[in-house]
Amino acid sequence: MLYEASQEDEDRVRIRLFIVQGCGCQQNCSKKIEGKEERVLIHIFNMREMDKTDKDMYIMGSLFESSEKENTKRGKKRLKSTLTYTYLDTKICKKTFMLIYDIGKHSLRNIVSHLKTHGKIPRIHGNLGRRPKHSLKFEDIKDVIQIVVNFSEQYGIP
Numbered sequence: 001m002l003y004e005a006s007q008e009d010e011d012r013v014r015i016r017l018f019i020v021q022g023c024g025c026q027q028n029c030s031k032k033i034e035g036k037e038e039r040v041l042i043h044i045f046n047m048r049e050m051d052k053t054d055k056d057m058y059i060m061g062s063l064f065e066s067s068e069k070e071n072t073k074r075g076k077k078r079l080k081s082t083l084t085y086t087y088l089d090t091k092i093c094k095k096t097f098m099l100i101y102d103i104g105k106h107s108l109r110n111i112v113s114h115l116k117t118h119g120k121i122p123r124i125h126g127n128l129g130r131r132p133k134h135s136l137k138f139e140d141i142k143d144v145i146q147i148v149v150n151f152s153e154q155y156g157i158p
């Protein structure tokens with residue numbers, strides 16, 4: 001991985017700042033990553049190295065949707081769906097999730113809406129059927145697979 005020192009420092013400061021300022025939710029998730037800054041930093045870098053589809057799938061794999069019945073004001077029951085954000089099997093809030101998974105509000109919203117509509121299957125991107133400009137060569141594919149394997153081993157994803 002080749003990152004400019006400045007970028008790495010910037011990310012480090014961003015994580016530090018997040019921990020100091022807090023995520024603002026009741027679970028205080030920022031405390032959960034305190035002392036694990038390096039791990040979070042590596043996670044962020046790994047996210048950036050990932051292919052878009054892999055990143056999508058990995059993010060979807062860390063989101064869990066559950067629905068429970070709740071009573072409406074009129075006394076009727078309705079299904080309320082809740083989304084749980086996780087990191088290393090720990091529940092975290094959306095804000096913390098966005099930091100650790102290096103994802104913006106907009107992209108996350110797209111992934112969540114895809115997840116709710118289609119379930120945990122890959123999103124089809126705009127260039128389906130067309131040959132992407134950067135068609136993967138066999139060597140590249142091998143690299144990608146290796147990255148995913150290493151990543152899975154490191155973070156214990158089945």
Ligand SMILES: [Zn+2]
Nearest residue numbers: 023025029093
């Ligand atoms: Zn939080």
